[in-house]
Amino acid sequence: MAAHTAHVVEVRGLVTRFGPTLVHDGLDLDVRQGEILGVVGGSGSGKSVLMRAIIGLQPAAAGTIRVFGEEVRAGALALSSDLTRRWGVLFQGGALFSGLTVAENIQVPLREFLHMPERLMDEIAAYKVAMAALPADAGPKYPAELSGGMKKRAALARALALDPELLFLDEPTAGLDPIAAQAFDSLILTLARSMALTVFLITHDLDTLHSICDRVAVIADRRIVANAPLAEVRRVDHPWIRDYFSGPRGRAAGAAHARGHAEAAGA
Amino acid sequence: MDTPVEVEELEDAGGRVVRLRGALTVTEAARLDSLLAAAAAQPGPLAIAIADVERIDTVGAFVLHRLVRDRPQTRILGADAAAERLLAEVAAADRPCAVRPQAPPLWKKELEDLGRYMVEAFRTMGASLAFVGLTVVSFWHALGSRRGIRWGAVSVQMEQAGVAALGIVGLMSFLIGIVIAQQGYVQLRQFGAEVFVVNLVGRATFRELGVLLTAIMVAGRSASAFAAQLGTMKLTEEVDAMRTLGLDPVEVLVLPRTIALVLMMPLLGFYASILAIAGGGLFTWTVMDIPPASFVRRLNEVVPMSDFWMGMIKAPVFGAIIAIIGCFQGLQVVGTAESVGQRTTIAVVQAIFLVIVLDAFFAVFFTAIGWD
Numbered sequence: 001m002a003a004h005t006a007h008v009v010e011v012r013g014l015v016t017r018f019g020p021t022l023v024h025d026g027l028d029l030d031v032r033q034g035e036i037l038g039v040v041g042g043s044g045s046g047k048s049v050l051m052r053a054i055i056g057l058q059p060a061a062a063g064t065i066r067v068f069g070e071e072v073r074a075g076a077l078a079l080s081s082d083l084t085r086r087w088g089v090l091f092q093g094g095a096l097f098s099g100l101t102v103a104e105n106i107q108v109p110l111r112e113f114l115h116m117p118e119r120l121m122d123e124i125a126a127y128k129v130a131m132a133a134l135p136a137d138a139g140p141k142y143p144a145e146l147s148g149g150m151k152k153r154a155a156l157a158r159a160l161a162l163d164p165e166l167l168f169l170d171e172p173t174a175g176l177d178p179i180a181a182q183a184f185d186s187l188i189l190t191l192a193r194s195m196a197l198t199v200f201l202i203t204h205d206l207d208t209l210h211s212i213c214d215r216v217a218v219i220a221d222r223r224i225v226a227n228a229p230l231a232e233v234r235r236v237d238h239p240w241i242r243d244y245f246s247g248p249r250g251r252a253a254g255a256a257h258a259r260g261h262a263e264a265a266g267a
Numbered sequence: 268m269d270t271p272v273e274v275e276e277l278e279d280a281g282g283r284v285v286r287l288r289g290a291l292t293v294t295e296a297a298r299l300d301s302l303l304a305a306a307a308a309q310p311g312p313l314a315i316a317i318a319d320v321e322r323i324d325t326v327g328a329f330v331l332h333r334l335v336r337d338r339p340q341t342r343i344l345g346a347d348a349a350a351e352r353l354l355a356e357v358a359a360a361d362r363p364c365a366v367r368p369q370a371p372p373l374w375k376k377e378l379e380d381l382g383r384y385m386v387e388a389f390r391t392m393g394a395s396l397a398f399v400g401l402t403v404v405s406f407w408h409a410l411g412s413r414r415g416i417r418w419g420a421v422s423v424q425m426e427q428a429g430v431a432a433l434g435i436v437g438l439m440s441f442l443i444g445i446v447i448a449q450q451g452y453v454q455l456r457q458f459g460a461e462v463f464v465v466n467l468v469g470r471a472t473f474r475e476l477g478v479l480l481t482a483i484m485v486a487g488r489s490a491s492a493f494a495a496q497l498g499t500m501k502l503t504e505e506v507d508a509m510r511t512l513g514l515d516p517v518e519v520l521v522l523p524r525t526i527a528l529v530l531m532m533p534l535l536g537f538y539a540s541i542l543a544i545a546g547g548g549l550f551t552w553t554v555m556d557i558p559p560a561s562f563v564r565r566l567n568e569v570v571p572m573s574d575f576w577m578g579m580i581k582a583p584v585f586g587a588i589i590a591i592i593g594c595f596q597g598l599q600v601v602g603t604a605e606s607v608g609q610r611t612t613i614a615v616v617q618a619i620f621l622v623i624v625l626d627a628f629f630a631v632f633f634t635a636i637g638w639d
Contacts, residue, residue: 085294098603103366116297120330122366124296127329130360139364144602163293163324194356195325196349 007066008033008166008198009054014063016046016053023049025222027063031166036192036199038209038230041219042240047202048092050219051168054200055089067166085113087166088159092174094151096143102154103129103139109161124161132157133187149180153187160191167192169201173208181205185212206245206253218244269294270321274302282312284344288319291327300330307338318345328353332361391599398595402525405517420523421530428489428524429531433538436484440472440539443480444546447471452555461555465562468547469570477540478532478578479626482585485532486618490593493524494614497597498607506598516598525590532586533579540578573638581629585622592618 009031016023023046031037041047052058054065059074066072070083096105103125110121129139132153143151152172159167172188173181189212192199203209209216209230217227220240226233234245234254244250269290277284285306291299307313315331317323332354335341346354370376409416451467497520500506506516544566551557557565596614600606633639 099605101367103364107366110293114294114297117300120297120300120333123333123361124326124329125366126362126364127325127357127360129364130362131325131356136362136364139366140368142603160325163326194352 006033007031008068009200010064010066011050011054012064014050014053014065015061016049016058017061022222024053027219027223029217029224029227031198031200032215034196034198035214036189036201036212037227038213038216039200039202039219040204040209040216040244045219046222047219048170051089051170051200051202055087055168085109085162086164087168088162088164089168090152090155090159090170090172092170094143094155096151096155096158098143101140101142102134102146102157105143105154105158106161108158113162128157128161129154131191132160133183149176149184152176152184156187156191160195163195165196165198167197167199169199169203171202171204173203173205178207182207182211188212206250207256210253210257271295272299272302274306276306279314282314282340283309284314284316286316286319289321291317291320291323291331293324293326296326296330299327303330303334307334307341310340312340313338314342314344316344317350318347320350323350323353325353325357329357329361332357336361394599395592395595399591401517402521402591405515405522406526408515409518409522416526417519417523420519421526424524424527425531427492428485428527429535432485432488432535435488436481436535436539437542439480439484440477440543441546443476444468444472444543444548445550446546447476447543448547448550449554452550462557462565464547464551464555465557465565466569468544468551469566470574472540472543472547473570473574473578475578475626475630477543478536478582478585479622481536481539482532482582482589482622482626483619485528485535485586486589486622487615489524489528490589490596490614490618491611493590493593494597494600494611495607497521497594498600498610501598501600502602502604502607521591521594521598524594525587528586528590529583530586532589533582536578536582573633577629577633577638581626584625584629588621588625589618592621 007030009029011027011029014024014027014029027050029050039047039050049058053060053074054067054072056072056074064071067083068086072083096102097108100108103122106125106128107121110116110124116124126136126139129136134150134153134157138146138150138154143154146154156169156172159169169188173184176184185208188199188201191197192212201208201213213230215228216230216233218225218233218236218238218241220238225238226236226241228236233241245254269292270288272287272289272291272295275286275288277286283306285303287299289295303315315334317331320327328350331343335343336358343354371379406416448464448468451464452461455461455463455467497506500520506520509516509519548559548562551562552559593614596610596617600610
């Protein structure tokens with residue numbers, strides 16, 4: 001048991017397949033307590049499938065997945081509520097319930113798991129809306145009335161409704177403009193630090209990796225080929241990693257980040 | 268999972284002190300709130316000591332913050348750096364925010380609903396008439412265009428809406444045939460006129476029931492399917508994508524479905540009538556001892572050809588109505604998954620209603636022209 005405490009998520013020998021297509025083949029991954037782990041990989045390399053496997057939505061052909069030391073099995077009628085209450089998930093499209101307002105979306109987990117006075121629940125929803133940096137008038141709006149960035153924030157607020165210890169984010173900044181993406185990054189960082197969250201973050205965004213991730217896990221060839229702080233990952237000799245970080249975008253993001261550091265040091 | 272909150276009240280030189288233990292987390296928030304409310308009921312200075320709590324999250328911090336905010340002379344003691352930060356965060360985030368859109372008073376809402384309903388009803392009536400016109404226009408357009416009518420799509424729809432319905436439509440008609448024969452037999456026997464069961468089954472099915480029941484079944488199966496398909500395509504912006512590619516959604520989506528139902532409905536209606544007759548025949552054979560050969564000969568004598576044509580004239584009209592209403596409602600979907608559900612329901616209800624209304628018009632019309 002003691003061995004598990006340091007690792008919030010432990011994946012061992014994971015094999016997943018869609019029919020004849022092998023997505024993961026003996027994948028191992030650890031997510032440490034309190035870190036922000038960035039997961040990168042090419043399109044179709046199985047990042048989202050890995051997340052879905054960890055949260056029990058995608059059955060594994062082989063291997064074990066433990067979250068908080070408890071084994072996750074997909075296909076069990078419902079996951080143990082102890083587990084689902086300790087994690088929050090932000091899906092790529094937000095996956096807000098379209099028939100409920102933003103504030104009601106945030107209240108869904110509260111209403112489902114806890115008995116609370118209505119007034120307290122309304123106030124909790126209100127401060128969660130504010131913590132996700134949404135304007136106050138977003139509370140009574142329906143998801144269809146929100147912009148893409150606001151949907152993501154609202155989905156983040158719902159993911160954080162039960163004050164989880166572990167947060168899964170699937171491409172949180174995809175589809176946002178650079179300014180909104182940066183604001184979202186710093187929001188995640190602030191929330192993660194103040195709520196002592198462990199974050200599993202799937203991203204394509206090099207700037208996100210530079211600015212908020214403690215470690216970076218790279219999925220290629222159906223397994224994790226590197227899992228280390230960014231500076232070390234960049235030095236790993238793997239064709240995909242080389243292409244990823246030394247392509248024009250990779251270099252630009254790296255340079256911008258280095259410049260930011262220099263300026264911060266200078267000031 | 269979390270240790271329950273415990274409260275201990277002490278007297279201190281500066282006033283009362285409430286010492287909290289356990290976890291100040293979201294699971295304990297409701298209990299914490301009621302315990303604090305009880306402790307805060309008396310006026311006077313109050314200090315809340317949280318040095319001994321084992322865990323605190325934003326909800327716990329918010330409940331504490333709320334008490335400090337709403338009750339004067341209250342302060343929090345013994346917060347460590349993390350708790351201090353959480354308290355500051357929730358204090359910064361605390362601002363009023365409505366949960367639901369503001370609801371007007373009931374009488375106003377009812378009036379508004381009535382008005383909106385009336386306007387909507389007239390608008391829908393106009394829009395659906397326009398849509399019928401649009402479908403006809405795009406039919407002519409498709410006939411004249413180089414691409415022509417999309418027969419591939421038509422045949423797919425014919426299979427889904429027609430061939431796939433054979434089982435259920437057949438079973439339903441067969442059973443209805445038996446029921447009509449049986450009920451007719453029980454009543455007519457009182458006058459010694461059992462033999463008229465053949466007239467009843469033959470004329471009722473060809474004139475009315477065969478096609479009408481088929482239309483209701485097809486409305487339930489296909490109007491809903493069309494509305495849901497097109498509604499979902501509208502939600503996922505497929506319909507918009509089509510327009511930008513220069514494709515006319517009416518020509519690509521609505522026309523094949525409409526043509527498919529116009530072609531399939533007479534076939535299904537005839538098939539349903541035959542199976543209903545077979546059901547009635549089975550009953551007269553087994554219960555009334557009328558052999559099948561006599562049943563068919565008698566049928567031939569009493570059912571005029573006009574009955575058959577009545578059914579066959581009505582069927583394509585019903586098919587067109589069902590398809591157009593299903594597609595029209597599907598294209599009215601906006602925004603949410605809920606809207607798909609609403610539109611699908613409306614499509615089925617309107618299609619069945621209109622089929623029955625039209626059937627009544629046809630009945631009057633055919634009588635007026637002397638087909639009786």
